[in-house]
Amino acid sequence: MVASALGQPGLLFASGRVQPSRFISRYNWPATAQQPVRSVCTAATTLRHQSARLQRMPLRTATSQRRRTELLRCRAGKGGSNTGALQKSGDDGDSRSPAQKDAKESSAGGLTFFLSVAALIVFGVANRVLYKLALVPMGDYVFFLAQFQTFGYCVVYFTALFVRYKTGAVSKKQLEAAPMKLFAGVGVIEALSQVLGFIGASKLPGVILPLLSQSVMFWNLTFSKFVLKKQLQWQQLLGAAAVVVGVCIAAFPADGGPGLLAGVPMLYIGIFLASMGFPALDNVVKEKIFKDVKEEINEDLDIFVVNSFASGFQALSVLLLLPGIASLRGISPGQLPAYLVEGFGVFMGQGASAGNGAPLLPILYVAANLAFNISALLVLRTSGALANSLAIAALTPLTIYAFTFPLPYLGDAPSLGPQFALGSAILIAGLLTYNSTSLIPQIKAKFGNKTE
16 A cells, blocks of 8 residues: 555565666656655665565564554455454454444453352352361461461562552552551551461361351441441441341251250350451551541552551561460460471471371462452452452352361261251341442442433
């Protein structure tokens, strides 16, 4: 096309069959016209060389969409088997109607939604089941599992933060405005929640852990009322009551046998319930961090800034909690070096933990936990908070059901009566009711425009 725009001389020169000197002498061009002819020759020759180079260039070297389109057009212009490449590429050659394009995009979006929610549920159940399994080989050395998990957080979150900073998603102002004192408080809170949760869960049946975890809802209500001074909605109170009823029904003894809470030591139930209060307090502090930074720099703080610095202080706090953890086991400060050596051997599957799944189970748990957190963020970003809340609500009955299978190292699986399905349904209904104040506006925003 460019060669034809240069006129007949351009077509001749672009073909490479006529040299400019012969063309000038043949037609006796005057001296005043020779320079324009030579300029046309130079442009046509350059075009010919570029065309030849494009013909030889492999598709994988075409880094941009525009360059790839140019390459395919050049090949298509020569005919032959490469003519269909432009049509297959979909670049400026898509003959589909708008309705067909919309249908394909809708189908792709539906598949993405299904896969992301399915991944969230699978990783969520695996995370909660492996949480209990990983504690079996660790015994009295849960410190090593907690520290290994926090270091995994640091690696993943700081890597993501570095990438987002380089791509411009995180600004320098956000890093400078990050309140380190509050992040240190978040680190201490998350470390206490993690360690106490490990200590309590290590002595409790896995099947009741998802039920006891719902106590975080009551901690949220307590802190919202007395710390944040928020007015509680009737939906929240009704939802919390429904959750209590659902948990009681689901844990009711099956066929006259012992219930799920039968023979469970109350001390460790109390420790686990206390560990659920720290995530609620953690949410209060993080809410203050987001609010303060927004007021200071008029910019929303990126979630990876919060997660990265919080995980860093959490790792440091877990390390500082080691003497207290050891004292709970009756270990004096002078015995700490021996405790650390023994704990590392247990984590590596040596000594008393040999044959109990270490270090495979702890590593699988940390991997599943990271995968669950990442998939939750992906669902939140691609499908919204509504899909994320529904998937999280479905995890509790699915996790309880997963613990009824004969899992290794956990002993006999408990039996669930027919009331389990009823209790689970009430539990999910309570969770949805509790979150309805935020879910209903999202449903209206998502589906309201489609009905207008």
